[in-house]
Amino acid sequence: MNDMSVAAEQQALLDQFLVQNKLFFAPDPEIMENHRIEARSAVEEQLLSQPVDPHKVNEVRGLIIAALDESNTMIEQMGAAPGAKWGDMTTAIFTAAGDLSMIAPHGVGGFAAAVFYPIKFINKYWAHEPTVGVRDGDGFIHNDARYGGIHNTDQSMMMPVFWKGRLVCWLSATIHEGENGSCEPGGMPAAAESKFDEGLKMPPFRIVENFELKRDLVTFLQNSVRDPKLQLEDMKVRLHSVLRLRQRIIKVLEEHGEEALIITLRKHIEDVVVEVRRRIRELPDGTMRTISFADSTLRENVLLKLNMAITVKGERMIVDMRGTSPELLNRSINAAQASFKTMLFTGYMQNIWPDLPFTMAVFTPFEFIFDNNSLINGSFETPQAMSLIPLFKTMTIACIPMAKFNFSLPQRYTAIVAPQYDQPATLIYGGLTQHGEYVGNFCADINGMGQGGRGHRDGEHSVSPPFAAHCDLGEIELMEEDLPMVRLGAFTLARDRVGFGKMRSGLGYEQIHTFRRSGLWGFMTGCSGSLFSSAMPLFGGYASPTYPLCKIKGINIFDELKNNPEKFKFDVIELMNTQPFENAQYSTHNMGMTFELAQPGELYMMCQGAGGGYGDVLQREPAQVMQDIEEDLISPDTARDIYKVVFDERSRIVDVDATQQLRDDERRARMARGVPFDEFVKTWTTPEPPASLPFMGAWSDPSTVYGIQAGTRVTMPGSALQSQFMLNPKDVLIATLQAENEALKARLGASAG
Amino acid sequence: MKVLITENLRIDLERERWECRACSGDLIGARDNYKRGLLVYNRDPREIHKPLLDPQKYAITYAPNPDWCRILEYYCPHCGTMIETEYLPPGHPPVHDIELDIDALRLQWQGREEVREPTMLREPPRPHVHGPGVAHLEPIRGLPGARP
Ligand SMILES: [Zn+2]
Numbered sequence: 001m002n003d004m005s006v007a008a009e010q011q012a013l014l015d016q017f018l019v020q021n022k023l024f025f026a027p028d029p030e031i032m033e034n035h036r037i038e039a040r041s042a043v044e045e046q047l048l049s050q051p052v053d054p055h056k057v058n059e060v061r062g063l064i065i066a067a068l069d070e071s072n073t074m075i076e077q078m079g080a081a082p083g084a085k086w087g088d089m090t091t092a093i094f095t096a097a098g099d100l101s102m103i104a105p106h107g108v109g110g111f112a113a114a115v116f117y118p119i120k121f122i123n124k125y126w127a128h129e130p131t132v133g134v135r136d137g138d139g140f141i142h143n144d145a146r147y148g149g150i151h152n153t154d155q156s157m158m159m160p161v162f163w164k165g166r167l168v169c170w171l172s173a174t175i176h177e178g179e180n181g182s183c184e185p186g187g188m189p190a191a192a193e194s195k196f197d198e199g200l201k202m203p204p205f206r207i208v209e210n211f212e213l214k215r216d217l218v219t220f221l222q223n224s225v226r227d228p229k230l231q232l233e234d235m236k237v238r239l240h241s242v243l244r245l246r247q248r249i250i251k252v253l254e255e256h257g258e259e260a261l262i263i264t265l266r267k268h269i270e271d272v273v274v275e276v277r278r279r280i281r282e283l284p285d286g287t288m289r290t291i292s293f294a295d296s297t298l299r300e301n302v303l304l305k306l307n308m309a310i311t312v313k314g315e316r317m318i319v320d321m322r323g324t325s326p327e328l329l330n331r332s333i334n335a336a337q338a339s340f341k342t343m344l345f346t347g348y349m350q351n352i353w354p355d356l357p358f359t360m361a362v363f364t365p366f367e368f369i370f371d372n373n374s375l376i377n378g379s380f381e382t383p384q385a386m387s388l389i390p391l392f393k394t395m396t397i398a399c400i401p402m403a404k405f406n407f408s409l410p411q412r413y414t415a416i417v418a419p420q421y422d423q424p425a426t427l428i429y430g431g432l433t434q435h436g437e438y439v440g441n442f443c444a445d446i447n448g449m450g451q452g453g454r455g456h457r458d459g460e461h462s463v464s465p466p467f468a469a470h471c472d473l474g475e476i477e478l479m480e481e482d483l484p485m486v487r488l489g490a491f492t493l494a495r496d497r498v499g500f501g502k503m504r505s506g507l508g509y510e511q512i513h514t515f516r517r518s519g520l521w522g523f524m525t526g527c528s529g530s531l532f533s534s535a536m537p538l539f540g541g542y543a544s545p546t547y548p549l550c551k552i553k554g555i556n557i558f559d560e561l562k563n564n565p566e567k568f569k570f571d572v573i574e575l576m577n578t579q580p581f582e583n584a585q586y587s588t589h590n591m592g593m594t595f596e597l598a599q600p601g602e603l604y605m606m607c608q609g610a611g612g613g614y615g616d617v618l619q620r621e622p623a624q625v626m627q628d629i630e631e632d633l634i635s636p637d638t639a640r641d642i643y644k645v646v647f648d649e650r651s652r653i654v655d656v657d658a659t660q661q662l663r664d665d666e667r668r669a670r671m672a673r674g675v676p677f678d679e680f681v682k683t684w685t686t687p688e689p690p691a692s693l694p695f696m697g698a699w700s701d702p703s704t705v706y707g708i709q710a711g712t713r714v715t716m717p718g719s720a721l722q723s724q725f726m727l728n729p730k731d732v733l734i735a736t737l738q739a740e741n742e743a744l745k746a747r748l749g750a751s752a753g
Numbered sequence: 754m755k756v757l758i759t760e761n762l763r764i765d766l767e768r769e770r771w772e773c774r775a776c777s778g779d780l781i782g783a784r785d786n787y788k789r790g791l792l793v794y795n796r797d798p799r800e801i802h803k804p805l806l807d808p809q810k811y812a813i814t815y816a817p818n819p820d821w822c823r824i825l826e827y828y829c830p831h832c833g834t835m836i837e838t839e840y841l842p843p844g845h846p847p848v849h850d851i852e853l854d855i856d857a858l859r860l861q862w863q864g865r866e867e868v869r870e871p872t873m874l875r876e877p878p879r880p881h882v883h884g885p886g887v888a889h890l891e892p893i894r895g896l897p898g899a900r901p
Pocket of ligand 1: 834
C-alpha cells in the first residue's frame with residue numbers, strides 16, 4: 001500500500017471532519033487580509049446584467065440615507081457613552097455578502113469600514129454552524145479589532161435583514177464605548193502587555209434573539225466591565241437604532257421590492273470602484289515616498305518608523321509599507337492589517353477624496369504590501385489596545401504622497417492639505433464619581449485636532465479628529481455634572497504652537513484639568529510626539545511642535561483659588577514658567593502616561609496638537625502674519641524670527657520695504673548656508689541609526705529592519721521580522737539607579753580608603 | 754509644456770528638467786531626484802519650534818529634542834525659496850520622495866492643456882444668515898460622485 005492518494009469520497013469525508021472539528025474559530029486571514037468587495041452574487045449578477053433604472057436607484061438610495069441618518073441621530077440622542085454624545089458612532093448598511101454600501105451622513109465611517117469583517121465572519125462561519133445560525137430577529141455583538149475594528153473600545157450591533165425568507169442585507173450600529181474592563185480604565189490601556197490585559201474581546205456572537213437582548217449574556221458582559229450601566233444602556237441603544245433602521249428598510253422592501261434594494265446597494269459600490277479607477281488613471285505614474293515617526297510606546301521613548309511608498313501605474317495603486325517598525329509583543333501599540341487599511345481609507349475620505357461615497361469599495365482597486373509582524377500588520381498575539389498611536393498617523397500619512405500625485409491635476413476634488421495633528425491628544429480618566437459610580441473613559445478633546453495648512457488657505461483650529469470631519473467637542477458643563485473633573489482652562493488656542501508656513505496649520509487648545517469630590521480618581525494619556533514632531537509639513541512648511549504633559553502636584557488648586565485667586569493664570573506656559581504656588585511640584589513628561597491616581601486639586605495640563613504647515617514661511621503675506629498676532633496665535637517674536645516681517649508692535653503696521661529687505665537677506669543667507677545635496681549627504685548620512693537612539697524600522701534599505709530585543713539593538717530582514725520584547729521600564733530604572741548607587745559607593749570607599 | 758508637481762516645483766517636459774516655480778530657475782534632469790538640484794541645511798529644530806517652557810527648569814519644553822529630530826531645509830540655489838523640508842533623526846538618509854515615470858508623464862499630457870497656475874479649490878458657499886442666528890447652507894449640487 002504505497003498509494004497515498006485518497007479517493008474523492010474519502011477526501012470529502014476528511015474535509016467534513018476537519019470543518020466539524022475546528023479547534024478554534026480564530027480571525028480568518030482569508031477575511032482579514034481581503035479589503036476588496038466580493039464578486040457579484042448570482043442574484044446581483046442576474047439583476048445587474050439587466051438595464052438598471054438610475055432614477056429608481058437614486059430614489060431608493062435617498063430613502064436608505066434618510067433612514068441611516070435617523071438611526072444615527074437616535075444613538076446621538078440616547079447613547080450613554082461620552083463618545084456617542086460627541087458623534088463617535090455610526091449606523092451602516094451592507095450587502096448580503098457583507099460589503100459596506102452606505103453609512104449615516106454624519107457617522108464615523110471608520111467604524112462601518114471595519115464592521116464588514118465580522119459580518120463576513122458570521123456569514124462564513126456562523127450561518128452554517130448548527131449551534132449558531134443566522135435567523136430573522138438575530139443580532140450579533142462584536143468588539144475585538146482582531147476580527148475587524150479599530151480598537152476594542154468600539155462595540156457593534158450587527159443585524160441581518162430577511163425578506164421572504166432570504167437574507168437581503170446587513171445593518172450595523174457602532175459606538176465608541178470606552179470602558180471595556182481592560183487593565184486600565186477607559187478601554188485603551190497603554191499598560192496592556194498582552195492581549196489578555198485588554199478587557200472584553202468579543203468575536204462576533206449572537207446576543208439578540210427574536211429582536212431582544214439575551215439577558216444572561218448581557219449580564220456576563222456587564223460583569224466584565226467597570227461601568228455595567230453604560231454597557232446595558234448602549235447595547236439597548238444600538239439594538240433599537242438598528243431596529244428602527246430595519247423598520248425603514250422593510251418599508252423600502254414593501255414599496256420598491258427586494259430587487260430595487262439589492263440593485264441599489266450593489267450599484268452604489270460598483271460605481272465607486274469604477275470612479276476610483278478613473279481617478280487613479282488620471283494621476284501621473286510613479287512612486288511617492290514618505291516616512292513618519294512615533295516617538296513613544298507609551299511606556300518608554302522609542303523612535304518607531306512608518307515607511308510608506310505609494311506607486312501609481314495605470315489604474316493600479318500600490319501601497320507599500322515595508323520597512324515599518326516591527327511589532328512589540330508586550331506593548332499595546334500594535335495594529336492589525338485590517339485596522340490599518342480601514343484608517344488609511346478614512347484618511348483618504350477626509351483629506352483626498354471626501355466627495356466619494358463612504359464605502360470601503362473605494363479601496364478595491366488598491367494593492368497592499370506589508371512585512372509580516374510589523375507594527376501595522378501585527379500578529380494575532382500582539383496587544384492592540386493603543387493601536388491609535390500608529391493608526392492616527394495612518395490617517396494623515398497619505399496626505400503627503402497624494403498631494404504630490406494630485407498637484408498636477410487640472411481639477412481638484414478637495415483642497416491640497418498638509419497632515420492634520422496625528423496623535424490622540426486627550427486625557428483619559430477613571431475612578432469613583434461624586435455620584436458613587438465607577439467609570440472610565442476619555443475626554444472629547446480628541447475630536448479637536450488642528451488641521452494642516454491648505455493650498456488655498458490656513459488650516460482650521462481644533463476642528464475634528466483625523467478620522468471624521470463632523471465629531472463634536474462635547475459640553476464641559478455636562479461632563480462636570482457626571483464626573484468629578486473640573487476644567488480650569490479650555491478652548492484657549494495654544495499660542496506659537498503652530499505648523500508655520502505660507503499657509504499655517506490650525507492650532508489646538510490648552511487643557512487644564514483637575515478634580516474634586518472624589519477619593520479615588522486618576523488620569524492617563526496615550527499620545528506620542530514629545531521629542532519628535534508629530535504632524536509633518538507639506539511643500540517646505542514646518543511641522544507641529546512637540547508637546548509635553550505638564551503637572552502641578554502637591555497643591556489643592558481649589559484652596560489656592562479660594563485664598564489667593566490672583567495667583568492662578570489660565571495659561572499653561574505662564575503657570576509652568578512662573579511657578580506661582582509655593583511648595584508645589586512642577587514637572588513635564590512625555591505624553592505617554594499610564595494610569596496614575598491623583599489628589600484632588602492637582603493640575604494635569606496638555607494641548608491638542610497643531611497640523612503641519614504648507615509652503616515656505618517667507619511666502620506668507622505679512623498682513624496674514626499681523627492677523628495671526630491680532631488673533632493671539634503667534635507672538636511678535638515669531639512674526640519677526642520665523643516669518644521675517646518688520647512691523648510696529650503697537651500699531652501692527654508692516655514696514656513693507658524693510659520686510660522685503662529682511663526676507664531677501666534671509667533668502668541670501670539660505671543660499672550661503674545651504675550645501676549642494678550630494679555633498680551634504682556625504683557628511684550627513686550614517687550607515688545605521690545613532691547608537692544612542694532607540695530606533696525601530698528600516699534605516700536606508702527597507703529590507704533591513706532595526707529593532708530592540710530586550711534592550712539590545714538587533715537587525716533583521718524585513719521578510720522575517722521578529723516580534724520585539726521590551727524590558728520593564730521600572731527594571732530599567734532600577735538597574736540605572738543601582739549602577740549609580742554602586743558607583744557612588746565605590747567613590748565613597750575610595751575616598752575613605 | 755510644463756507640468757506642476759508641487760507648490761514649488763515643476764517639470765519642463767520638452768527639456769526634461771526640474772524647475773523652481775518661484776524663479777523659473779533650472780534645477781536638474783527630470784529623471785533625477787530633484788533634491789540633487791537643491792541646497793540643504795541641517796537645522797536645529799529648537800530654532801524653529803522654540804522652547805516655550807524654561808529649559809533651565811524642564812527637559813521637555815515644546816521644542817523637539819535635537820538628538821532625536823533634525824530639520825533638513827531644501828533651498829532653491831537660484832532664489833533661496835524653501836522648496837521642501839524633511840524631519841529626520843540625525844543621519845537618516847533623505848527620502849527619495851518623488852520618482853516619476855517621465856515617459857508616462859509625456860504621454861499623459863499629450864491630450865491635456867497646459868496648467869500654468871495650480872488649480873485651487875473654490876470655497877463652497879458659506880452660510881448666509883437670514884434673521885438672528887438662522888443659517889441656511891446652500892447644498893453643493895452637480896458634483897460627480899457627490900454624496901447624496
Ligand atoms: Zn528658485
